[in-house]
Amino acid sequence: MSSSDMKIITVIGSGLIGRSWAMVFVSGGYSVKIYDNQPGQSANAITEIRKQLEELEEAHMLRGDLTSKQQLSLLSSYEDLAPALEGAFFVQECVFEQLEVKQSVFQDIERLVGKEVILSSSTSCLVPSKVFSNVQSRSRCLVSHPVNPPYYVKLVELVPHPETATAVMDTTHSLMTKVGQAPVRLMKEIDGFALNRVQAAIIAESWRLVQDGVISVKDIDLVMSEGLGMRYAFIGPMETMHLNAPAGLEDYMKRYGEGIQRILTSFGPVPHFSGSEGAKSVVNEMCELIPNDQQHLSARMERRDRLLMGLAKLKKEH
Numbered sequence: 484m485s486s487s488d489m490k491i492i493t494v495i496g497s498g499l500i501g502r503s504w505a506m507v508f509v510s511g512g513y514s515v516k517i518y519d520n521q522p523g524q525s526a527n528a529i530t531e532i533r534k535q536l537e538e539l540e541e542a543h544m545l546r547g548d549l550t551s552k553q554q555l556s557l558l559s560s561y562e563d564l565a566p567a568l569e570g571a572f573f574v575q576e577c578v579f580e581q582l583e584v585k586q587s588v589f590q591d592i593e594r595l596v597g598k599e600v601i602l603s604s605s606t607s608c609l610v611p612s613k614v615f616s617n618v619q620s621r622s623r624c625l626v627s628h629p630v631n632p633p634y635y636v637k638l639v640e641l642v643p644h645p646e647t648a649t650a651v652m653d654t655t656h657s658l659m660t661k662v663g664q665a666p667v668r669l670m671k672e673i674d675g676f677a678l679n680r681v682q683a684a685i686i687a688e689s690w691r692l693v694q695d696g697v698i699s700v701k702d703i704d705l706v707m708s709e710g711l712g713m714r715y716a717f718i719g720p721m722e723t724m725h726l727n728a729p730a731g732l733e734d735y736m737k738r739y740g741e742g743i744q745r746i747l748t749s750f751g752p753v754p755h756f757s758g759s760e761g762a763k764s765v766v767n768e769m770c771e772l773i774p775n776d777q778q779h780l781s782a783r784m785e786r787r788d789r790l791l792m793g794l795a796k797l798k799k800e801h
């Protein structure tokens with residue numbers, strides 16, 4: 484496929500993630516066709532995106548070189564699948580996280596596009612070999628797993644199906660880089676991919692420490708936001724270790740490896756996250772800090788997104 488044929492991307496499903504992907508792709512100058520099977524939903528998505536792009540422009544946080552008006556002119560909405568897919572070289576699926584729904588969506592898409600069109604899923608928890616099991620030509624399939632909200636948090640995990648062609652991983656990696664995301668490649672599929680596996684490990688130990696009465700909910704969150712997170716926003720755990728000993732990673736492990744192994748063997752079993760008395764008490768403690776009503780949660784979500792926007796700006800400058 485020549486680069487002149489690689490101008491149109493179709494986004495399937497126009498909820499939270501579909502809208503974000505559309506914004507990311509138009510920021511890179513691609514034409515984006517949005518399709519949703521709920522009547523009016525894809526048109527509503529464009530109205531919502533317009534609002535967001537204008538706000539971002541005003542806050543000098545609009546991504547890419549185009550104005551919000553130029554970016555909006557690249558968007559179109561569809562209620563029929565066939566015209567939505569016409570001319571696309573890349574399809575990003577963002578429908579509900581239900582295996583059967585995704586499998587049937589990809590089956591429908593495959594009937595309407597050529598074999599060279601890349602089929603990419605936003606799934607957070609389903610492995611590619613399941614998502615694409617009904618697709619005949621699987622070498623063009625992969626998962627491109629974003630992190631919410633993808634406009635500020637740029638990581639995308641590219642996860643291959645066992646049959647995915649290397650060229651498809653390469654093209655997707657280039658596309659994601661071109662639109663300003665930060666793609667990482669998994670060499671093979673695994674439940675939870677990389678991000679959610681690391682996240683699950685952090686959640687489990689945080690939960691155990693609170694439930695076992697070692698630390699409060701408030702303070703374990705500070706361990707991350709004022710401690711580990713300060714470094715992790717810029718350098719990962721591997722580089723952190725490499726820089727935390729005079730002679731790098733090997734030296735670090737000579738000094739601290741045994742301690743880390745001892746701590747790891749003291750980790751408890753996988754906690755019960757709901758139903759038990761312990762779980763209820765963790766939830767209550769959290770709700771005392773931030774009540775779980777819409778007003779409080781929305782205010783904290785807005786704060787989170789504002790802070791992420793500031794951090795994205797800072798990272799851009801470094």
Ligand SMILES: NC(=O)c1ccc[n+]([C@@H]2O[C@H](COP(=O)([O-])OP(=O)(O)OC[C@H]3O[C@@H](n4cnc5c(N)ncnc54)[C@H](O)[C@@H]3O)[C@@H](O)[C@H]2O)c1
Binds near residue numbers: 499500524579631
């Ligand atoms: N929300 C997150 O934090 C997050 C993060 C990373 C990945 N994801 C993944 O992204 C995907 C979408 O999640 P979301 O949060 O945007 O969900 P959502 O519920 O906000 O949106 C889903 C959209 O898909 C549409 N849809 C459902 N079935 C469809 C079909 N058959 N054809 C066309 N459109 C259809 C719905 O009308 C809805 O607009 C999921 O696979 C999810 O796991 C979500």
